[in-house]
Amino acid sequence: MARDFTSVGVVGLGTMGAGIVEVFARNGVDVVAVEVSEDALDRGRAILTGSTDRAVAKGKLAEADRDALLSRVRFAVGLDALHAVDLVIEAVPEHLDLKQRIFTELDRICKPEAILATNTSSLSVTEISVATSRPNQVIGIHFFNPAPVMKLVEVVRTVVTSADVVADVEGLCKRLGKVDVTISDRAGFIANALLFGYLNHAVGMFESHYATREDIDAAMKLGCGLPMGPLALMDLIGVDTAYEILDTMYRRGGRDRRHAPVPLIKQMVTAGLLGRKSGRGFYTYERPGSPVVVPDEQTPVPADAALGDGTRAGGGSAGPAAVTKIGIVGSGTMATGIIEVFAKAGYEVVSVTRGAEKSAKVFEAVKTSLNKGVVRGKLSEADRDAALGRINWSATLEHLADVDLVVEAVVEELSVKKALFASLDEICKPGVVLATTTSSLPVIDVAMATQRPADVVGLHFFNPAPLMPLVEVVETIRTSAETTATARAVCAALGKTGVVCGDRSGFIVNALLFPYLNDAVKMLEASYSTADDIDHAMKLGCGYPMGPFELLDVVGLDVALAIQRELYLELREPGFAPAPLLEHLVTAGYLGRKSGRGFRDHTRR
Numbered sequence: 001m002a003r004d005f006t007s008v009g010v011v012g013l014g015t016m017g018a019g020i021v022e023v024f025a026r027n028g029v030d031v032v033a034v035e036v037s038e039d040a041l042d043r044g045r046a047i048l049t050g051s052t053d054r055a056v057a058k059g060k061l062a063e064a065d066r067d068a069l070l071s072r073v074r075f076a077v078g079l080d081a082l083h084a085v086d087l088v089i090e091a092v093p094e095h096l097d098l099k100q101r102i103f104t105e106l107d108r109i110c111k112p113e114a115i116l117a118t119n120t121s122s123l124s125v126t127e128i129s130v131a132t133s134r135p136n137q138v139i140g141i142h143f144f145n146p147a148p149v150m151k152l153v154e155v156v157r158t159v160v161t162s163a164d165v166v167a168d169v170e171g172l173c174k175r176l177g178k179v180d181v182t183i184s185d186r187a188g189f190i191a192n193a194l195l196f197g198y199l200n201h202a203v204g205m206f207e208s209h210y211a212t213r214e215d216i217d218a219a220m221k222l223g224c225g226l227p228m229g230p231l232a233l234m235d236l237i238g239v240d241t242a243y244e245i246l247d248t249m250y251r252r253g254g255r256d257r258r259h260a261p262v263p264l265i266k267q268m269v270t271a272g273l274l275g276r277k278s279g280r281g282f283y284t285y286e287r288p289g290s291p292v293v294v295p296d297e298q299t300p301v302p303a304d305a306a307l308g309d310g311t312r313a314g315g316g317s318a319g320p321a322a323v324t325k326i327g328i329v330g331s332g333t334m335a336t337g338i339i340e341v342f343a344k345a346g347y348e349v350v351s352v353t354r355g356a357e358k359s360a361k362v363f364e365a366v367k368t369s370l371n372k373g374v375v376r377g378k379l380s381e382a383d384r385d386a387a388l389g390r391i392n393w394s395a396t397l398e399h400l401a402d403v404d405l406v407v408e409a410v411v412e413e414l415s416v417k418k419a420l421f422a423s424l425d426e427i428c429k430p431g432v433v434l435a436t437t438t439s440s441l442p443v444i445d446v447a448m449a450t451q452r453p454a455d456v457v458g459l460h461f462f463n464p465a466p467l468m469p470l471v472e473v474v475e476t477i478r479t480s481a482e483t484t485a486t487a488r489a490v491c492a493a494l495g496k497t498g499v500v501c502g503d504r505s506g507f508i509v510n511a512l513l514f515p516y517l518n519d520a521v522k523m524l525e526a527s528y529s530t531a532d533d534i535d536h537a538m539k540l541g542c543g544y545p546m547g548p549f550e551l552l553d554v555v556g557l558d559v560a561l562a563i564q565r566e567l568y569l570e571l572r573e574p575g576f577a578p579a580p581l582l583e584h585l586v587t588a589g590y591l592g593r594k595s596g597r598g599f600r601d602h603t604r605r
């Protein structure tokens, strides 16, 4: 007969434990909440009441329900209070010896039929289980942060966990309104195995001054639709917890260098900068435990925000130059979108294509897109006509002689772009900003095709340009501060967020996104889980808008493979080697939605 969990124990009331207490108590289960000292108990109680009070204030929980919830929780110091519970979930810091000691104690104290569960993110559940005399009743129940909000629970079964224990825990998860995926005991399970390499890489970018914390976070939120940026997420997880998870994953997961914690993380732990819980991590918070970020010495001053830091380009700060007339070269998807964006924002645009026929096609495409805006009531007919009227159509570069900014969006071939920039150098007036939209070529190569590399910058728009709010502003080692400032100011005038980064393969977004997608393919290839469960895990555990396989099918497997190859070639990181399965699917013509089949068959939907 299935177990009926009427009372559970939670050990450790930190970031996760307090949230787990709330999940159970909200669902009518009595909870014994245990901490190591009275002080720690008070802190845990404060996290719980803070969270439930916020839910009441937001109208998500009635006051009476909050009171009922809190009345189901009994707080105690020491494990002895757990002698009568049906299930214990341990959520103490991520140290194997500590967890083993606690499990040995729990085994002695808890009734023989009780299930003992760990919320570990990266340690071996098997190793924890052997500290007890009942390893078949030990299981991983891995909640996600914040536990009351995130729908996913990873249920981790060891080789000795009884089938009935797994089934009962799965049933319990459903009762709690959670979606569970059951997996075997591997470092990082699904979600963290895919998440932490990305987080560590983002910290590495910050540590090496590749981009600011605000820009790294904005890039991933606006470029990928993630609920929070990687550095803000590190603060939510807890920098110390993240360190332990990375360290364990490095040791257990084949010593992948991408999991070796970036030195800055250890320094922050030593300095007590643990994230939200200590009031300061990558960001500074109103007070310990608060989610509210307050300005600190790293916060960009609004007026300066458009200036860039000038550190890559000879120092000094400079204001943006005035830009009113834009030249856009190219006639593909990106050029078309960018023409629309500038024209709609009120700039005078000169579009240069390779001939009248191409110009006519681009004109039609821009008109069709603007018409959609009119139909949806987002744009008046007069505004549409004014936008179209601002575009001048040309087939010769000579017409760019008096523009203030040129945006190049021609084919992604270095020789073509270099030749174009050499021509622009001869034609354009001095002081013009010359921008390339390349997503994979080094901007410096293009810059050096001109006699004015200080004026050359990358402006990496995302597709579809009229909708995507992000632009990566790519500075080379020769870009001047004024050029960056102008580029950033133009992004702001377009209503987009310009994030400044260095000239490295993948810039911010692709460098952080594609290795994660590649890792998901490797996980599938190793038969650790299914595409559906992996997609579920990332959507429900991390709040991603799409799972990795859904996204790969949309982006195109060939595109993903090409980007991953570039990253691998430039950074020489063994972990970036493209997954063989990705290569095989591309060879087989399974390119995703556009070919009808990728990781999923799209012809039958």
Ligand SMILES: NC(=O)c1ccc[n+]([C@@H]2O[C@H](COP(=O)([O-])OP(=O)(O)OC[C@H]3O[C@@H](n4cnc5c(N)ncnc54)[C@H](O)[C@@H]3O)[C@@H](O)[C@H]2O)c1
Pocket (backbone or CB within 6 Å): 011, 012, 013, 014, 015, 016, 017, 034, 035, 036, 040, 044, 090, 091, 092, 093, 094, 102, 119, 120, 121, 122, 142, 143, 144, 145, 236, 237, 238, 241, 245, 277
């Ligand atoms: N932070 C996350 O995002 C996250 C997500 C999922 C899982 N986890 C896992 O959850 C576990 C807890 O992580 P956290 O971030 O909540 O840590 P935390 O540091 O915020 O909280 C740990 C709590 O355990 C208490 N504690 C320490 N020793 C104890 C003992 N002997 N008895 C009772 N309580 C004790 C501490 O006082 C502290 O309140 C870890 O295994 C972690 O890997 C964390």
